[in-house]
Amino acid sequence: MSEGDKIIVHWLNYSRSQRIVWLLEELGVPFELKVYKRDKEFRAPKELEKIHPLGKSPVIEIIKANGEREIIAETGHIFQYLLQNYDHKHTLVPEDPREQREVDYFLHYSEGTLQPNLVTLLVHSFAKKRAPFGTRFLMGLLVKGIDDQYYFPETKKNLDFLEGILSKQNKAGSKYFVGKKLTGADIILSFPILTNIFSNKDTARSIGFADIDKMWPNLSAWSKNIDNEPNFIKANELVAQYETTKPNI
Numbered sequence: 001m002s003e004g005d006k007i008i009v010h011w012l013n014y015s016r017s018q019r020i021v022w023l024l025e026e027l028g029v030p031f032e033l034k035v036y037k038r039d040k041e042f043r044a045p046k047e048l049e050k051i052h053p054l055g056k057s058p059v060i061e062i063i064k065a066n067g068e069r070e071i072i073a074e075t076g077h078i079f080q081y082l083l084q085n086y087d088h089k090h091t092l093v094p095e096d097p098r099e100q101r102e103v104d105y106f107l108h109y110s111e112g113t114l115q116p117n118l119v120t121l122l123v124h125s126f127a128k129k130r131a132p133f134g135t136r137f138l139m140g141l142l143v144k145g146i147d148d149q150y151y152f153p154e155t156k157k158n159l160d161f162l163e164g165i166l167s168k169q170n171k172a173g174s175k176y177f178v179g180k181k182l183t184g185a186d187i188i189l190s191f192p193i194l195t196n197i198f199s200n201k202d203t204a205r206s207i208g209f210a211d212i213d214k215m216w217p218n219l220s221a222w223s224k225n226i227d228n229e230p231n232f233i234k235a236n237e238l239v240a241q242y243e244t245t246k247p248n249i
């Protein structure tokens, strides 16, 4: 990486790609935002497949000073790349190697373990709403059976796990997931915890979680703090013009 590198963020509205915008704002690294808008079915437009065959967002494109071009996909991988190459002053990366490993854990955990449970619960809640006329009741019973047996307890177990970490962190005088300052762990976890659950109480209820502030008070307090992080607000303001209609999901 060099000063002359240009970073393009292939960003999809209402998506987990917003964390990359926040991360770059936090690191003070200039970037270009290439906006893709979801279609009526809440899917990404086909053009994203021209950037990466899976057609998902986020993807970042690095154009080196010598003209070489590199495409980097997967949120955790993008985080690792940007933190390794653009945070030499340790703005976000902890000094302590053990804390660095804890951050790395969350970079994998967020998309590898937590997010798939949430996505499945969300897809199941669409399935109930979108089932063909006459099959909705049956579809409801079917997905409820699967969710009650697996996805709901797994998600609850994960949120209890995260609540426990924050409770210990709070006792040690920190309001963040790792060490005593904001790190990549908080930024990557902002999508599943804050965007998917605490900022979206109707959806949380529809996937089976009522009264989340009482169930997970530390996660609730953490979400409020994250909501007030200056660069989180700045990153949201940057994209606000592309997120004006609440998606009908």
Ligand SMILES: N[C@@H](CCC(=O)N[C@@H](CS)C(=O)NCC(=O)O)C(=O)O
Residues within 6 Å of the ligand: 012, 014, 015, 016, 017, 042, 043, 044, 055, 056, 057, 058, 073, 074, 075, 076, 111
């Ligand atoms: N594990 C991938 C997931 C990427 C992903 O599923 N992105 C969603 C946005 S939240 C997407 O592009 N969805 C559009 C679609 O599937 O049509 C990552 O962490 O980057």
